[in-house]
Amino acid sequence: MARRVEVSLGSRSYAVHIGNGLLGEIGTLLAPENIGGRCAIISDSTVAPIYGGSAQKGLRESGIDAEILTVPAGENSKSMAVASDLCERLLALGLDRSAFIVALGGGVIGDLAGFVAAIYYRGIPYVQVPTTVLAQVDSSVGGKTGVNARGGKNLIGAFHQPRLVVADTATLRTLPAREYNEGFAEIIKHGAIRDRALLDVLDSGDLPAIIARNVEIKAEIVAADEHETTGLRALLNFGHTIGHAIENAAGYGRFLHGEAISLGLTAACNLSMRLAGLSRAARDLVVAKLSAFQLPTQLGPEITTSAVMTALRRDKKFAGGEVRFVLVPELGTALLSADVTLRDIEHAVEELRSPAQSVS
Numbered sequence: 001m002a003r004r005v006e007v008s009l010g011s012r013s014y015a016v017h018i019g020n021g022l023l024g025e026i027g028t029l030l031a032p033e034n035i036g037g038r039c040a041i042i043s044d045s046t047v048a049p050i051y052g053g054s055a056q057k058g059l060r061e062s063g064i065d066a067e068i069l070t071v072p073a074g075e076n077s078k079s080m081a082v083a084s085d086l087c088e089r090l091l092a093l094g095l096d097r098s099a100f101i102v103a104l105g106g107g108v109i110g111d112l113a114g115f116v117a118a119i120y121y122r123g124i125p126y127v128q129v130p131t132t133v134l135a136q137v138d139s140s141v142g143g144k145t146g147v148n149a150r151g152g153k154n155l156i157g158a159f160h161q162p163r164l165v166v167a168d169t170a171t172l173r174t175l176p177a178r179e180y181n182e183g184f185a186e187i188i189k190h191g192a193i194r195d196r197a198l199l200d201v202l203d204s205g206d207l208p209a210i211i212a213r214n215v216e217i218k219a220e221i222v223a224a225d226e227h228e229t230t231g232l233r234a235l236l237n238f239g240h241t242i243g244h245a246i247e248n249a250a251g252y253g254r255f256l257h258g259e260a261i262s263l264g265l266t267a268a269c270n271l272s273m274r275l276a277g278l279s280r281a282a283r284d285l286v287v288a289k290l291s292a293f294q295l296p297t298q299l300g301p302e303i304t305t306s307a308v309m310t311a312l313r314r315d316k317k318f319a320g321g322e323v324r325f326v327l328v329p330e331l332g333t334a335l336l337s338a339d340v341t342l343r344d345i346e347h348a349v350e351e352l353r354s355p356a357q358s359v360s
């Protein structure tokens with residue numbers, strides 16, 4: 001049975017459909033949207049050969065003309081140059097403001113194709129068809145689109161909400177194990193900040209139910225703080241301050257995003273124990289759940305603490321020198337704290353070295 005979660009944003013509201021085998025039904029799901037008769041499916045060189053055909057067929061069956069545009073798989077495609085090239089290719093196809101875009105792939109494609117949709121003809125509609133765990137539970141919902149700059153990730157972009165999200169959980173079966181597992185770091189994050197019970201159903205195997213619960217959590221937060229102005233949406237950064245710093249210090253390719261976030265979550269739980277009263281048992285539960293998905297919770301000597309701290313200070317979140325750190329006082333609740341110092345963070349990074357990770 002397919003599930004449906006609503007993202008409530010007034011006139012920009014949209015539905016997220018989650019289910020096994022939904023890709024072929026994309027045309028039917030789109031029919032009530034009156035979104036137009038022509039689209040371009042933007043995908044990458046790995047995903048397009050596997051799923052491009054079904055998506056195209058599903059759309060054509062509903063009378064929607066769909067061309068597939070492919071970019072090389074990988075984070076490097078999330079660039080202004082590729083976005084600009086895609087715009088030129090859309091123009092060459094003769095697509096105008098009455099057309100729409102389908103983003104078929106992981107978070108890279110979602111961010112890139114969403115950004116192209118935001119700027120093409122000053123903005124045309126788009127549909128997210130996420131094919132990674134990370135994209136299904138996180139990046140396809142919320143309207144953050146963009147590309148990377150030389151100076152850093154995601155520095156050029158726009159808020160542009162999709163008109164529809166179609167998450168086919170069957171597509172996750174072709175993900176390599178590492179890419180599948182990394183998505184669970186974000187799922188465990190959602191459980192830690194919003195829903196303790198989610199942590200108990202991770203091994204149920206009921207992917208549509210797990211993904212749907214995560215989409216509900218993300219949708220609720222986005223609906224309450226669409227443009228990250230009240231601090232609520234910032235709670236989604238739990239584990240990300242230290243996680244991003246480790247990701248950057250390690251250099252591209254060493255850790256997948258979710259792997260670095262797993263380390264960041266471990267450190268943030270340790271800090272939450274020390275500074276916000278999180279229980280030892282709760283912290284251990286999060287670490288055990290991360291480990292169950294083969295995610296790292298211990299940092300090796302090849303990445304130094306000073307390199308992590310240097311990367312952290314460069315983070316745009318620290319622009320004013322003020323640290324706003326997400327802590328979890330108990331599982332299911334998060335808060336934004338201004339009391340976490342760089343010294344505390346440094347200690348937490350250092351603490352990731354020890355196997356037992358005992359918190360002093």
Ligand SMILES: NC(=O)c1ccc[n+]([C@@H]2O[C@H](COP(=O)([O-])OP(=O)(O)OC[C@H]3O[C@@H](n4cnc5c(N)ncnc54)[C@H](O)[C@@H]3O)[C@@H](O)[C@H]2O)c1
Nearest residue numbers: 046047073106107108109131132134135139144171174175
């Ligand atoms: N917009 C947001 O709110 C938001 C949130 C989190 C992350 N992001 C962004 O998401 C990106 C990471 O997304 P990602 O982890 O999905 O990476 P990705 O899009 O690069 O996908 C990972 C790899 O898996 C391949 N792949 C995708 N689906 C597949 C499938 N079903 N079967 C086999 N292979 C498949 C891709 O080709 C790629 O090589 C980053 O750029 C990050 O900045 C955005």
Ligand SMILES: [Zn+2]
Nearest residue numbers: 186240257261
């Ligand atoms: Zn993340």
